[in-house]
Amino acid sequence: MNALINYTLHLADNSLILGQRNSEWCGHGPVLEQDIAITNISLDLIGQARNFYQYASSLINQRGKPLNNPASEDSLAYLRTEREFKNCLLTEQPNGDWGQTVLRQFFFSQYQYLLFQQLQNSKDEQIAAIAVKSLKEVSYHLRWSSEWVIRLGDGTEESHRRTLKAIDELWMYSGELFQPASYELLILNEGIASDLDLLKPKWEEKVKEIFSEANLPVPENVFIQTGGKEGRHTEQLGYILAELQFMQRTYPGNEW
Amino acid sequence: MNNTIDTSEKKIRSLLEKVTDPEIPVLSILDLGLVREINVSDSETEVIITPTYSGCPAMDVIRMNIQTTLLSHGYKNIKVTQALSPAWTTDWMSEEGKRKLKEYGIAPPNPRQQVCNQKLFEAAEAVQCPRCDSYHTHRVSEFGSTSCKALYFCDHCKEPFDYFKSH
Numbered sequence: 001m002n003a004l005i006n007y008t009l010h011l012a013d014n015s016l017i018l019g020q021r022n023s024e025w026c027g028h029g030p031v032l033e034q035d036i037a038i039t040n041i042s043l044d045l046i047g048q049a050r051n052f053y054q055y056a057s058s059l060i061n062q063r064g065k066p067l068n069n070p071a072s073e074d075s076l077a078y079l080r081t082e083r084e085f086k087n088c089l090l091t092e093q094p095n096g097d098w099g100q101t102v103l104r105q106f107f108f109s110q111y112q113y114l115l116f117q118q119l120q121n122s123k124d125e126q127i128a129a130i131a132v133k134s135l136k137e138v139s140y141h142l143r144w145s146s147e148w149v150i151r152l153g154d155g156t157e158e159s160h161r162r163t164l165k166a167i168d169e170l171w172m173y174s175g176e177l178f179q180p181a182s183y184e185l186l187i188l189n190e191g192i193a194s195d196l197d198l199l200k201p202k203w204e205e206k207v208k209e210i211f212s213e214a215n216l217p218v219p220e221n222v223f224i225q226t227g228g229k230e231g232r233h234t235e236q237l238g239y240i241l242a243e244l245q246f247m248q249r250t251y252p253g254n255e256w
Numbered sequence: 257m258n259n260t261i262d263t264s265e266k267k268i269r270s271l272l273e274k275v276t277d278p279e280i281p282v283l284s285i286l287d288l289g290l291v292r293e294i295n296v297s298d299s300e301t302e303v304i305i306t307p308t309y310s311g312c313p314a315m316d317v318i319r320m321n322i323q324t325t326l327l328s329h330g331y332k333n334i335k336v337t338q339a340l341s342p343a344w345t346t347d348w349m350s351e352e353g354k355r356k357l358k359e360y361g362i363a364p365p366n367p368r369q370q371v372c373n374q375k376l377f378e379a380a381e382a383v384q385c386p387r388c389d390s391y392h393t394h395r396v397s398e399f400g401s402t403s404c405k406a407l408y409f410c411d412h413c414k415e416p417f418d419y420f421k422s423h
C-alpha cells in the first residue's frame with residue numbers, strides 16, 4: 001500500500017512540476033500560437049497530476065489518517081515539503097530558452113508516451129484508467145516537441161548551437177527517468193508499476209531517430225544525476241514550491 | 257414534495273440537456289457525450305460523467321451546474337461522480353451536437369483516426385471550413401483556445417477558424 005501511494009505520488013509530482021514549469025511561459029511564448037501550445041501542455045499535465053493526486057489521497061485516507069484532516073489533491077500539492085516530492089530532476093530544471101524548454105518536453109513526453117503505453121495494462125485499475133486517458137494527450141505533446149527539436153536542431157546556426165547547449169544542460173537528467181525507485185521495485189512484480197528496463201532502449205532509439213533528423217549528436221558517457229524520485233532534489237525545486245505553495249501556506253485553506 | 261418529482265432517467269436527461277459546456281455554450285453535456293450513466297434510487301440521484309481532457313477546467317463548473325440544475329428541480333442527495341474509464345472520445349458526440357458546433361462557427365470533429373501514432377509532420381486532417389465548406393484549409397496549430405480545439409485557417413475564404421479536434 002505504501003509503495004503504491006509513493007508510486008502514484010511520483011507520477012503526480014512529475015506532471016505537476018513540469019506543468020508548473022511550463023506555465024511560466026504563459027504570456028511570454030515566442031509567438032501567440034506557441035504560447036497557447038505550451039500552456040495547453042501545461043494544463044494537460046496539471047490535469048494528469050490532479051487525477052493521480054485524487055487517487056493518492058483516496059489511498060492515503062483508506063490507510064487511515066485523522067478524520068479531521070484527510071488528505072486531498074490540494075493538501076498533497078500544496079502542503080508537502082521538498083523532500084516529500086518524488087518528481088524526476090528533469091521536470092524541475094529551469095526553462096532556459098525556448099530550445100531548452102522544448103528539449104525537456106521532448107525527453108519527458110517520449111518517456112511518458114512509452115510509460116503510459118505500458119501502464120494501460122497496469123494491474124491497478126485506476127492507474128490504468130489515468131494512463132489511457134493521458135496517453136491521448138501525451139501523443140500531442142510528443143508530436144509537438146519532436147517537431148520543435150527537429151526544427152531548431154536542423155535550423156539556423158544559432159538555433160543549432162542553442163539546442164546543443166540545451167542537450168548539455170539536460171542530458172544528465174534523462175537517465176533518472178529509467179532508474180527505478182525503491183517503491184517502484186516493490187510493486188513491479190505485482191504488475192502495477194511499469195518495467196523501466198523495457199522502456200529505456202525504446203526511448204533511446206526514438207531519441208536517436210529524432211536527433212539524427214535534427215542533425216544533433218547523441219551524447220555518450222555522461223554521468224547521470226539521480227535522487228529526485230527519492231526526494232533528493234536540485235536547488236531548483238525549492239523555488240518552484242515557494243511560488244506554487246505560497247498562497248496555501250500563507251492563507252491556509254484559502255479558496256476562491 | 258417527493259412524490260411530485262419524476263425520477264425517471266428520461267426526465268433527468270431532459271434536465272441535463274440544459275447543462276451546457278461553459279466554453280462552448282451551444283453544446284449540452286449530452287451532446288458532448290460526457291454523461292455516461294444515471295442511477296436513481298430512493299435515496300440518491302447519481303450522474304456519472306467523464307472528462308474530455310484531463311486538465312479541462314470546465315469540468316468543475318459542469319459538475320456544479322449539474323448539481324444546481326437538479327437541485328432547483330427538487331432532486332435531493334445528488335452525487336456527481338467522475339469516471340475516467342473508458343476514456344472519452346469525440347466519437348461520442350451526437351450528430352445534433354456536430355450540427356450545432358458547425359452552426360456556431362467551429363468545425364466539428366472528423367471521425368476518429370489513429371491518434372496514438374507518432375508520425376512526424378504527418379499531413380493534417382482534411383478539415384472542412386465551417387463558413388464556406390471548403391476543404392482547402394490548413395492547420396495553424398494543434399493547440400487552440402481550449403484543450404479540445406485546434407487552430408485552422410481557410411485558404412478559400414481566408415478566415416481563421418477553430419476545429420474541435422478528433423480525439
Ligand SMILES: [Zn+2]
Nearest residue numbers: 385388410413
Ligand atoms: Zn472558408
